[in-house]
Amino acid sequence: MSGPDDRETAGIDATTDRAVGADSGPDTVTTPTPDTDPDPDMVTDTGPDSAGRVSRPAAERQPYVESTIIMTTVRVIAPFVLTLGAFVMFHGASSAGGGFQGGVIAATTVIMLGFAFGINPVADRLRNEYLGVLLILGVGTFLAIGFGGYLAGDTFLEVSAYETVIDHGSKYSIELVEVGIGVVVAGVITGLFFLLGTGIDSVAIGTEDDTE
Amino acid sequence: MTPLEYLAAVLVIGGTFFGLVATVGLLRLPGLYARLHAASKSDTLGSVLAVAGGAVVLGVGTESLKLGFLLVFLLLTSPTAAHAIARSGQEQGVEPAGNVDAPWIDEEEGDA
Numbered sequence: 394m395s396g397p398d399d400r401e402t403a404g405i406d407a408t409t410d411r412a413v414g415a416d417s418g419p420d421t422v423t424t425p426t427p428d429t430d431p432d433p434d435m436v437t438d439t440g441p442d443s444a445g446r447v448s449r450p451a452a453e454r455q456p457y458v459e460s461t462i463i464m465t466t467v468r469v470i471a472p473f474v475l476t477l478g479a480f481v482m483f484h485g486a487s488s489a490g491g492g493f494q495g496g497v498i499a500a501t502t503v504i505m506l507g508f509a510f511g512i513n514p515v516a517d518r519l520r521n522e523y524l525g526v527l528l529i530l531g532v533g534t535f536l537a538i539g540f541g542g543y544l545a546g547d548t549f550l551e552v553s554a555y556e557t558v559i560d561h562g563s564k565y566s567i568e569l570v571e572v573g574i575g576v577v578v579a580g581v582i583t584g585l586f587f588l589l590g591t592g593i594d595s596v597a598i599g600t601e602d603d604t605e
Numbered sequence: 606m607t608p609l610e611y612l613a614a615v616l617v618i619g620g621t622f623f624g625l626v627a628t629v630g631l632l633r634l635p636g637l638y639a640r641l642h643a644a645s646k647s648d649t650l651g652s653v654l655a656v657a658g659g660a661v662v663l664g665v666g667t668e669s670l671k672l673g674f675l676l677v678f679l680l681l682t683s684p685t686a687a688h689a690i691a692r693s694g695q696e697q698g699v700e701p702a703g704n705v706d707a708p709w710i711d712e713e714e715g716d717a
Contacts, residue, residue, distance in 0.1 A: 460692055466685040470678065508689065 460509075467509035475502045478579070485571035486564060492571040496578025503583045512590035519583065527580040534573030538566050613661040620655030623647045636702030637694050645687030653679055 482495030507515045539550045545562075547554035552570075555562025606614075630643020653676055660672040 460689070463685060463689050463692075466681055470682060473674075473678065 463509045467505050471502050471505060474505065475499055478502065478575070482572055482575040483568060485575075486567040492574025493578050495571075496575035497582055499575065499579040500582035500586070503579075504586050507586065507590060512587070516587045516591050519587070521584065521587075524580045524584045524587075528577055531573045531576035531580065534576070535570055538570050538573070541566070609661055609664075613658045616654050616658030616661060620651045620653070620658060623651030623654060625651075627651055637699050638691060638701045641687055641691055641694075645684060649679065649683040652683070 478495045478497075478499030478501070480495070481490035481498055482492055483490075485491035485495065503515065503519065538552070542549055542551040542554050545551075545554035545558055550570075552563040552566040555566045559565065624647070627644050627647035630647060631640050634640050634643050656672050656676045656679065660669040660676070663669045663672065
């Protein structure tokens with residue numbers, strides 16, 4: 394394994410070459426060697442670009458949408474992942490699973506779509522209003538089941554009271570609570586992902602230099 | 606042991622071996638692409654073999670059907686994830702380790 398030694402000597406050669414070139418005359422100043430040799434420990438990391446910034450603003454970032462492999466795979470996988478999320482969500486009452494896990498799996502679908510087709514187009518389609526409606530629906534389902542316990546003649550979230558209303562009422566109501574939790578979790582995860590993917594640029598870059 | 610159990614044992618041991626290979630490669634190889642190479646290929650094969658061994662143990666049924674789905678999705682998603690990582694690394698201009706010519710690196714580092 395002589396890789397690091399080779400790289401180190403190459404870096405030393407490049408620096409001495411640059412020093413000699415700087416001595417030779419002013420014409421080499423017009424073509425400065427870009428500082429592409431970082432220290433040998435960090436040689437495989439992606440360093441800052443020419444302007445010294447580690448991350449680029451959204452306008453200069455290349456759109457991450459062209460890979461046919463990723464888009465095709467996501468198209469094939471996404472319905473199954475959403476189905477798995479619903480499966481885990483609905484199985485929370487009887488076996489392993491639950492609203493929290495299923496919600497995260499369902500939100501993974503949106504995150505996958507964001508990675509494959511670009512975060513901004515997906516975020517434009519699933520705006521915050523829709524996510525808010527989703528959250529309200531989830532919390533509303535939970536609260537409706539909870540306060541419905543009073544209507545069925547017992548106290549808050551006392552799902553055994555539903556047995557007098559429908560057959561297997563407690564089972565169905567627990568499932569509905571799980572679905573409500575899952576919808577809320579999926580909405581929150583998706584919203585956080587969109588905020589991390591799109592919101593930081595509009596805040597940080599907007600204060601730094603107004604691009605509009 | 607029945608022949609099916611021997612087959613399952615061979616599959617699981619093979620999966621463990623490839624998982625070990627992937628771990629060693631991830632720890633020992635230099636650079637993003639070499640590590641990704643080791644991790645994606647060997648890890649996909651290792652997990653798929655182990656899942657197949659589990660499916661052989663469980664026999665024909667709902668559980669092995671689920672494991673079959675898991676196997677197919679592992680075969681689909683794991684190389685795609687590796688492709689996505691390698692692709693974003695190339696877009697960010699990550700250089701491979703060692704003295705190799707990467708066509709997406711424009712600047713020549715030095716003629717030495």
